[in-house]
Amino acid sequence: MSKEQSGPGVIMSGIRRIGHGLKTSLAIVGFATASGLYMEYRKYYPMEEDNNKKKVLVIPFHHLQLIEKEKKSIRSQLSRFDVDTKDCPVQMEIKDLVDVLHHAASDPSIVALYGVFGHGSTLSQAGWADLEEVRNALRVIRESHRWHAEPNLQHKAQVIPGVENKPMYAYADTFASLGDPAYKEYYLALIFTHIHMQKTGELNLFGAMLQQFFLQGLLEQYGIALHINNNVCQDITRSHSKALLTSWLKQGCRDDVDLWKRIHQLGTFPAVTAYKAGLIDFLPWRNQKNTKSKVKPLDGTGNKESAIDDIKNKWALQETDFEQFKADTAVSLQAYAKQVAKKKQNEQDIFDQYGTQHPAIQSILAKIGMSSVDDGEPHPQKETIALLRVNKGIGNLTARKLVNSIC
Known part of the structure; x- marks a missing residue:
């Protein structure tokens, strides 16, 4: 006959079995919870996977059309696709372009900027104030590796430890386009750290011109x-x-x-004369329009030392900083703008889903009339303002009709 176990032994054995079962259950629950959290994270942050890749942002200024307010049209819908054709300019609101450039300045995955200029009439339609906003945003990228202590009366620039500068390359086949008599493209290109132009190109410096007086x-x-x-x-x-x-x-x-x-x-400078005068930095001797024989910093993507050495030999440059161009891949302006917009929307969705549920946030929103909880009580309404744009002179009768139409 088998000897039966004593009472305390049976209890300890049962406790051990319960412990092993509880341990396994907690592991399964923890794994399921972690998997759910990871899936939720990937849902709202899908673009974080490529953050380890170093990218160069390519902006087609020769096809870029800056507008104040986007209007729905066939051209605007086609410009949303990631294409780069002369027949379809890329339309973008000025505030959207400025936001994208500011995001690129703080994005560690963007290590360089490459702008394409020349033979473009789209920038000539933009005003000087709009170009100044874009130029200031480009300056933010150029100065992203430095910080300036205020008041900085002696203009001493201090470098941020661990943050490398982002080289900015501007390439143009010419800066003497008939569609840009006021050298607006060259005005934007001046903020870049490197300006490249073909030897067959020219540079016009006739000064800023306005078609009409703004005040008049x-x-x-x-x-x-x-x-x-x-x-x-x-x-x-x-x-x-x-x-x-x-x-x-x-x-x-x-x-x-x-x-x-x-x-x-x-007034008009040939490429060699502009280079000797210091108005152009580099003169590549190959035509960059030919995709089979491109000579530009984009050829150095992927940290290919042979490609960088090839650029130096072909351009006969004594001193360059192409070693700092460490991009693995190139991303277009349209694609990067979509990523930035998607990330902002995901962050807003997270705030709407989780942030507004907190009691403290609900209390603050209720005080400013934006409560997300419908408690049946009336909330104070925000004041609204009607904006009318008058494009010509009007009389009292027309003015009264406009006011009555919005009341």
Whole structure:
């Protein structure tokens, strides 16, 4: 006969079996919970998988059309696709482009910027104030590796430890396009760290030009007649304007004033002359339009030392910083803008799903009239403002009709 176990032994054996079962159950529950959390994370952050890849952002300025407000049209719908054709300019709102550039400045996966210029008439349609906003956003990328202590009266730039600078390359087949007489493309390209142009190209420097006076056009739209007394101001003479321009150049630049006088007289610069004058940094001798023989920093993607050495040999450059161009792949402006918009939408979805459920947040939202919980009580409504745009002079009758239409 088998000897029966004593009472305490049976109890300990049962406890051990319960412990093993509980341990297994907790492991299964933990695995299921972790899997669910991971799937939820991948749902809201799908683009984090490529953050380890170093990318160069390619912006087609020669096809880019800056607009204040996007209007639904066939062209705007086609521009949403990741295509780069001359027949279909890429339309983008100015605020969206500025947001994308600011995001690229803080994105560690974007290690360089590459802009394409030349033979583009789309930028000529943008105003100088719009171009200034884009230029300031590009400056944020250029200065993303530095921080400036305020007040910085001595203009000392301090480098952020562990953050590398992001080289910016601008390439153009020419800066003398008939569609851009006011050199707006070159104005944007000046903020880039490197400007490349073909040897067959030219550079126009005729100064900034405006088609009409801003103040005069603004007043005419509201039916206001502008009268100026001609005896108050006297037109500036040619000699006076020349002396004034020379004095400005002498104050702002330390180079030879005679050089700037020659620049002012020439107007149009061949590629070699522009390179010798320091207006262009590099002159690639191959035509970059031919996809089989491209010579540009994008050929160095993937950390290929042979490609970088090949660029140096073909361009005969003594000193370059192509070693800093460590991009693994190139991403277009359209594709990157979609990623940024998707990430922002995911973050907003997370806030709407989890953030608004917190009691403290619900209390704050209730006080400002944005409570997400319908408790049946009336909440204060936010004031609304009606904006009317008047493009021509109107009378009292038309004004009353407009006011009555929105009341």
